[in-house]
Amino acid sequence: MKRKRRSYHHGDLKNALIAAGIDILAKEGAGALSLRSVAQKVGVSHAAPYAHFADKQALIAAISTEGYERLYEAIRAVAAVHQRDPARQLVEAAWVYVKFALDDPEHFKVTLSGVVEREKDYPAFVEVSKKSFAQVVEIVQACQKKAVLPKGAPDLVAVGVWSLMHGLVSLLLENQIPRSVLDRMPVRTMLVATLGQMARLDPEPPCATPS
Amino acid sequence: MKRKRRSYHHGDLKNALIAAGIDILAKEGAGALSLRSVAQKVGVSHAAPYAHFADKQALIAAISTEGYERLYEAIRAVAAVHQRDPARQLVEAAWVYVKFALDDPEHFKVTLSGVVEREKDYPAFVEVSKKSFAQVVEIVQACQKKAVLPKGAPDLVAVGVWSLMHGLVSLLLENQIPRSVLDRMPVRTMLVATLGQMARLDPEPPCATPS
DNA sequence: TGTACATCAGTGAACGCGCGTTCACTGATGTAC
DNA sequence: TGTACATCAGTGAACGCGCGTTCACTGATGTAC
Numbered sequence: 001m002k003r004k005r006r007s008y009h010h011g012d013l014k015n016a017l018i019a020a021g022i023d024i025l026a027k028e029g030a031g032a033l034s035l036r037s038v039a040q041k042v043g044v045s046h047a048a049p050y051a052h053f054a055d056k057q058a059l060i061a062a063i064s065t066e067g068y069e070r071l072y073e074a075i076r077a078v079a080a081v082h083q084r085d086p087a088r089q090l091v092e093a094a095w096v097y098v099k100f101a102l103d104d105p106e107h108f109k110v111t112l113s114g115v116v117e118r119e120k121d122y123p124a125f126v127e128v129s130k131k132s133f134a135q136v137v138e139i140v141q142a143c144q145k146k147a148v149l150p151k152g153a154p155d156l157v158a159v160g161v162w163s164l165m166h167g168l169v170s171l172l173l174e175n176q177i178p179r180s181v182l183d184r185m186p187v188r189t190m191l192v193a194t195l196g197q198m199a200r201l202d203p204e205p206p207c208a209t210p211s
Numbered sequence: 212m213k214r215k216r217r218s219y220h221h222g223d224l225k226n227a228l229i230a231a232g233i234d235i236l237a238k239e240g241a242g243a244l245s246l247r248s249v250a251q252k253v254g255v256s257h258a259a260p261y262a263h264f265a266d267k268q269a270l271i272a273a274i275s276t277e278g279y280e281r282l283y284e285a286i287r288a289v290a291a292v293h294q295r296d297p298a299r300q301l302v303e304a305a306w307v308y309v310k311f312a313l314d315d316p317e318h319f320k321v322t323l324s325g326v327v328e329r330e331k332d333y334p335a336f337v338e339v340s341k342k343s344f345a346q347v348v349e350i351v352q353a354c355q356k357k358a359v360l361p362k363g364a365p366d367l368v369a370v371g372v373w374s375l376m377h378g379l380v381s382l383l384l385e386n387q388i389p390r391s392v393l394d395r396m397p398v399r400t401m402l403v404a405t406l407g408q409m410a411r412l413d414p415e416p417p418c419a420t421p422s
Numbered sequence: 423t424g425t426a427c428a429t430c431a432g433t434g435a436a437c438g439c440g441c442g443t444t445c446a447c448t449g450a451t452g453t454a455c
Numbered sequence: 456t457g458t459a460c461a462t463c464a465g466t467g468a469a470c471g472c473g474c475g476t477t478c479a480c481t482g483a484t485g486t487a488c
Contacts, residue, residue, distance in 0.1 A: 009450060009464055034441060045466050047443085052464090056442070114385030133389055150408050155392050159379070160405040164371070167378025171370070174325030178344055181366050194371040197361050198409045220431055220483060245474060256433050258476085263431090267475070 014052040014062075016042045021063045025106035033110075035059060060115050061122040067111025068128040071100060075135055086142035087201055090149070091192060093139055094165050098191055101169035109173070112166070136162060149199050160198065168194055225263040227253045232274045236317035244321075246270060271326050272333040278322025279339040282311060286346055297353035298412055301360070302403060304350055305376050309402055312380035320384070323377070347373060360410050371409065379405055 010016065020041040024033050035056050036046045053059045078092040101108040119126050133155075140158045143149040149157055168191065171177050185193070192204050221227065231252040235244050246267050247257045264270045289303040312319040330337050344366075351369045354360040360368055379402065382388050396404070403415050 013464080035443090036441065044464095046441095047445090047467075048465050050443075112385060112387065114387065119386070129387070130389070152404070152408070155389065156401075156404055157408060159382070159388060159392055159401070160375070160408040163378030163382055163405060164375045164409075165378065166382055167374030167376065168370070170381050171374055171377055174323060175330070176323065176325065176340070177370060178341070178366065181370055190367075190370070193363070193367055194374060197363070197368060197371040198375075224431080246476090247474065255431095257474095258434075258478090259432050261476075 010042070010044060010048075013042065013044065013048065017049055017052065017059065018062050018066055021059060022066065022104075022107050025063070025110060026104055030106050030110065033060075057115075057118075058122075060110060061125055063107070064111045064115060065122065065125045065128060067100075067107050068125065068132055071097065071111075072128055072132045072135065074100070075132065079135065079139060086139065086146050087148045087199065089139045090143050090161070090199060091195065091201065091204075093136065094161075094191055094195055095188065097165050098169050098172075098187065101173060102187065105173050108169075133158065133162075143199065147200065161195075164194060164198060165191075221253070221255060221259075224253065224255065224259065228260055228263065228270065229273050229277055232270060233277065233315075233318050236274070236321060237315055241317050241321065244271075268326075268329075269333075271321065272336055274318070275322045275326060276333065276336045276339060278311075278318050279336065279343055282308065282322070283339055283343045283346065285311070286343065290346065290350060297350065297357050298359045298410070300350045301354050301372070301410060302406065302412065302415075304347065305372075305402055305406055306399065308376050309380050309383075309398065312384060313398065316384050319380075344369065344373075354410065358411065372406075375405060375409060376402075 017038050020038045021033060024037055024041060028037075035049045035053070038059065039046045039049050049059065053062070074096040075093045078096055079089050082088040082092060137154050137158045140149055140161060141154045144151060144154065144157065149161070172187070181190070189204075192201060195201060228249050231249045232244060235248055235252060239248075246260045246264070249270065250257045250260050260270065264273070285307040286304045289307055290300050293299040293303060348365050348369045351360055351372060352365045355362060355365065355368065360372070383398070392401070400415075403412065406412065
């Protein structure tokens with residue numbers, strides 16, 4: 001399972017610790033995330049992380065930043081693929097968001113849950129979160145041009161779209177959506193239906209649901 | 212601050228513990244919520260709670276249930292006041308939700324954050340959460356009749372409205388909404404604007420903002 | 423009204439646990455000459 | 456190429472902490488007679 005380190009020095013301990021943290025979140029949940037557990041997973045003494053992170057908050061901030069970067073990259077990719085179809089960009093970007101949340105709920109939660117308290121101390125986090133929001137605003141503007149989304153200040157409409165998606169996945173993760181609704185349709189259909197209450201979308205062909 | 216108990220027996224320790232828990236959430240946050248802290252706040256030995264709660268989960272479930280009841284009652288009240296005006300019902304119910312979240316964020320989070328894992332064990336929680344959702348569905352139906360909300364299965368549209376509000380408050384609480392948007396308008400205006408992307412609402416007079 | 427007794431709610435000591443953090447240390451690495 | 460030394464990353468023991476939970480107990484309460 002855990003291969004022996006060849007040398008005294010690890011080489012890339014910082015990134016290894018971040019990866020281990022994400023892994024622990026996925027497999028054991030947020031309660032199990034600690035500097036000690038992360039160190040143990042990498043096979044290093046429990047004090048070693050302090051060479052790379054000032055404290056636990058700093059590790060969490062790094063994990064959050066990584067999560068936002070994952071989102072940013074994935075949305076950038078789908079936006080590029082559907083360059084000329086804003087409605088599609090909107091749906092696929094939303095789907096990216098939902099997929100992240102469902103595939104890796106604990107990482108998603110840490111990323112989006114404001115665990116980064118003193119943002120000032122973590123400029124990388126602030127930067128990628130700003131970039132991500134700007135990306136959404138762009139998609140919203142393109143949608144507005146084609147009357148897919150209602151008029152209004154683009155950043156405000158972006159907040160609306162984001163809220164809708166964030167609320168949907170939060171309620172899903174927190175098990176609050178009634179079974180009667182849940183059992184009636186797959187998540188992707190629910191996403192499109194919900195988004196369709198706000199945006200003018202073409203109906204999806206029932207079999208085109210990606211993964 | 213803490214008055215001496217007159218007698219050995221407390222009389223209503225169970226409810227006192229729940230109230231103390233809510234108080235701790237408000238004043239010290241979720242991290243400080245423990246059976247021990249709750250017992251201490253009430254002025255009782257740390258083992259006393261076990262006479263009333265099987266374990267920590269049971270206390271949390273009780274606090275969650277209390278939170279949902281607060282929501283349920285408040286929404287029922289505003290729905291009654293605006294009996295003949297579904298759009299208003301919608302806005303005020305949403306406002307109730309947002310107010311709860313902003314006034315008592317930690318209690319709100321515990322209530323809505325699926326901390327009640329094995330719902331089966333807490334039927335009171337399940338019941339009040341179902342009742343609350345049904346209430347929203349009713350308001351949604353009334354809104355649909357007046358074309359305030361789009362057509363579609365009422366429970367699905369209710370999920371949409373709920374998601375929108377839940378996402379908005381979650382992002383607010385988690386400090387994710389960009390300052391540029393935040394600084395431009397009060398929360399209530401943001402709520403109405405966001406809800407307005409999904410519902411056909413009359414514009415609010417700028418000075419009618421309740422508390 | 424008085425007494426015996428069962429029931430119940432709260433006590434306080436004790437358990438083992440994992441945590442964040444500090445500290446003096448040591449092994450490995452790289453650089454100057 | 457070889458040696459001295461500064462730097463750096465990781466070690467392992469130790470600290471104090473608050474937690475959930477158990478357990479034998481005891482003080483208060485209520486009921487039967």
